[in-house]
Amino acid sequence: MAQENKMGVMPTGPLLWSMSIPVMLSMLVSALYNIVDSMFIARISDDALTAVSLCFPVQLLMIALATGIGVGLNVLLSQALGAGDRTSADRIAGNGIFLSLVCWGLFAVIGWFGSTPFLALFTKKAAILSMGTDYLRVCTLFSCGVFLLFTAERLMQATGKTVYHMIIQCIGAVINVVLDPILIFGLLGAPALGVKGAAIATVIGQCTAMAIGFLLNYKLNHDVHFSVAALRPDKTIVRRMCRIGLPAAAVQALSTAMTAGMNAILMPLSSSAVGFFGVYYKLQNFLYMPLYGLTNTMVPIIGYNLGAKKYDRIRGVTRNAVLFALGIMWVGSLLFLLFPHALLALFGEEGLRFTGGVLAIRIIALSFLPSAITLTLCGVLQGLGRSGTALLAAALRQLVLLLPAAWLLGLVGFPVLWFAFPLAEIVTLPIAWLLSRRVFREIPGL
Template identity: 60%
Template sequence: MSQVSENKMGSMPEGRLVVTMSLPIMLSMLVQALYNIVDSAFVARISEDALTAVSLAFPVQLLMIACAIGMGVGINVLLSRSLGQKRQEEADAVAMNGIFLSICLWIVFAALGLLFGRRFIASFTDVATVVEMGTSYVTVVTTASCGVFLLFVAERFMQATGNTVYHMITQLIGAVLNCILDPLLIFGIGPFPRLGTTGAALATVLAQIIAMLIGFWINIRFNHDVNLRLRGFRPNGAILRGIIRIGLPAAVQQSLLSLLTVCMNRVLMPFSQTAVSFYGVYYKLQNFLYMPIYGLNNALIPMIGYNYGAQRHDRIHRITRSALLLSLGIMAAGTLLFELAPVPLLRLFNASDEMLAIGVPAIRIIAISFCLAGVSVALCGCMQGLGRSGASLAVALVRQFIVVLPAVMLLARVSLPAVWFAFPLAEAVGFAVALLLYRRQSAMPPEQKAG
C-alpha cells in the first residue's frame, strides 16, 4: 500500500495527479459546504432572529476550523515529507503527536465556549432571543468540538499518504448524517424533540463525531502508510514544535476569516440586522464555491511536500501550473453562477425583499473578484507544501485584513452598497502579492525553501 501511494505522488503525470488527488477532496468539501448551507436554510425557517444568532456564532466555528486546518497543514507537510524521505518511524511519530495536539485544542475550546460563549454573542446584540439562541449554539459546538479536531487529523493522514478517496468517504458520511439530523432535531420530527438552533448545533457535532470515528477506523484498517499505536506514546516536543511552526501561519491565515466576519458583523449591524443575516448567508454561499479551491489547496500540500522531500523540483513546477489552470476554470464558472443567479441563491434561505435588495447587488459586486482569489489560494497551497507557510500567511493578511478591513470601514461611511467594493479591491492586491511571493520562492535555491 505504501509503495502504491509513493509511486502515485512521485511518478504519475502531473496534470492527472492534480485531478485524481484533488477531485475526491473537492467533492467531499463541496458536500461539507452544502450541509453548512442546509443548516442555515433550515434555521432560516425558524425565524430571522434564529438566522442572525447562527450568523453571530459562526465566527467561533470558523476559529475552530482555522486551528484544525493549521494543525492539519503542519501534520500534512511533516508526514508527507517523512514518507517521501522513507522515514517510517518519524512519520508514525508525527501522526501520534498530531492526535495529541488535536485533543489539547478540543479542551481549550470547550473551556472557552463554556466560559465566554454568552459574553461573545451579547457583545453584538441585546435582543434576548438572539442572545439565548446564539449562546446555546456556541456552547454545543465548542464543548463537542472533539469531532472537528480529530476528524481533521484523521483526514490529513489520508491526504498525506495519497488516499484522498477515503477522505471523501468520511466527509460524505458526515455531510449526509448532518442533513438527515438537521430537520429531525431542529423541528422535532417523529420521536425527536424540537430543539431549534440547539438542534442544528447538535446535528453538526453528532455528524462530525460519527465521521471522526469512522475516519480513524478507516486509517487503522486500510491506511498502512501510517501506524497508529497508543502503547508507549510520549509527546515529542520537537515534532509538536514542527507542526506548530508550519501550521501556525496557516491557522492564523484561516483565523482571519473569523476576524473578518466579526468585524463585518460590527460594521453591518448599525445598518440593519438583515444586513448581518445576509452576510452570514453570503459567506456560506461563497464558501460553497471556494470549497473546491480549498480542496485543491489541501491536495497540493502533500503532492508538493512529497516531491520536495524527494527533491523533484521539476514536478513541483508542473503540478503548480496544472493546479492554476484547474483553479481558474472552477472560479470562472462560479463567477457566472453568482452574476446570473443571485436571486435564486438567496431564495434558498427564505430571503425577504429587504435581504434581496441588499444581497443581489452585493453578490454581483463581490463575484468580480473570484478568479483573482482562485489564483491566490492555489499559489498559497503550493507555498504551504514547500513549508513556506509564512508567505502564504502574508497573502492572506493582505486579502483578509490589511486591505479589506480598512476599506470596509471607510466605505461604510459612504453607504451600505459601497461596502462590497472592498472585496474586489482586496483580492486584486492579494493576487499581485501572491504572484510576487511565488516568483520569489521559485527563484530561491532549493535548500532555502524549507526555511
C-alpha cells in the same frame, strides 16, 4: 520493495485532478448540511437562530485551530513520506493526534464554564442565553468530533487517499441531516430538544465520521502505523507543526475578520446592504469550495515531492493548479456576471432586498480570476512549509487592502464601494507572485 506513493510518480495533472475531486465534493457537502442545519433551527424561533449565530465565532475558532493542526500535520507527514522516513512519519501522525486531543480538552473545559459568560457579552435575553449555552456546551464538550475528524482527514490527504476523506464527510453530513429534525422537533418518539437537539445531531455526525475515519486509516492507510508510543509529544515535531499550522489557522480566521469589518463599513450606509453581503458570502462560499478543495489537495502533493526532492514535479503541480483554478473561477465569473438576479433570487426577499445587489455581484465577480491565482500560490507556499508567507498574502487581500479601500470608496457611495474587491485582488496578485518566487529561490534545486 514497497510501491512508491502515487504522489511521487503519477503525472501531475491527472494526479491533482483525481485527488482534488473527492475533496471538492466533500467540502460542498459540508457547506450544504450547514445551511440545512440553519434552516431547521430557524423553524424553532428567531431567538433560536440568534442563539446559534452567536455561538458561530467559537465554532469558527475550533475549525481554524483544527485546520492549522491539519496543515502542519499534512506538510510534515507528506515530507517524511516523500523522503522515505516511515519512523518519523509515524511520530508526526501521533503528535498530530496528540495536539488534537489537547485542543479538545481545552475547548471542553472553556466551553463548559465559559459559554454563558461569553454569550452574555452579546445579549441579556434569557431565552437566547439559555439556548445558546446548551448549544455551545454540547459542541465544545464533544469537539473531538471537530479536532480528531480533521486529523483523520488530513492523514488520508497526506497519503493521497482523498476518496476516504469524501466518504467520511458524506457519512457525517447524512447523519446530521437525518437526526436534526428528529432531535429538534421530537419525531419518531424522540424527545423534542430544540436547539440542544441540533447540537447533539451535529456532534453525533461528527463523532461517527471521526470514528469511521480512524478505522479506515487503521485498516486501509498502510503508509502510517498507529501506536500509543507515537502519541508521546516530541518538542521538535510539535514546534514545527505549530510553526506551520498557526499561520494556516490565522488564514482560516481571516474571513471572519473580513466579514465583521465589511459589516461595520456597510451598516452606516445601508442595513439592506449588510443583508445582501451575507447572501453574497453564502454564494461565494459555494463558488470557492472547489478552489479550496484544489488548494488543500496541493499541500500534501507538494510536501511529498519536496521531501523526495522531486522539484520538477512541484513546478508541474503549481502550473496545473493555476490552470485548474483559473478554469474553475472562469466558470464562476460567468455565472455571477450573467445570472446575478437568479443567484440572489435563490434566497428570496433577503437576497433581492438591496436594490444594488445585481450590479454589486457583477463588480465583485471581476475579482475572481486574480484571486484564483493568489489562492493557488498560497496553497503552494503552505505545501512548502511557508505558512507565514501565505498568511501575509491572505492578510493583504482580505484585510490590509480590502477594508481600507472599501471604507474610502464607501465615502463616495454605492456602487463604487464594491470595486474594493477587484482592486484588492489585483494589487495582491503581483505581491503574492513575488513572494512565491522568493521562496522558490530559497530552496536549492527549485
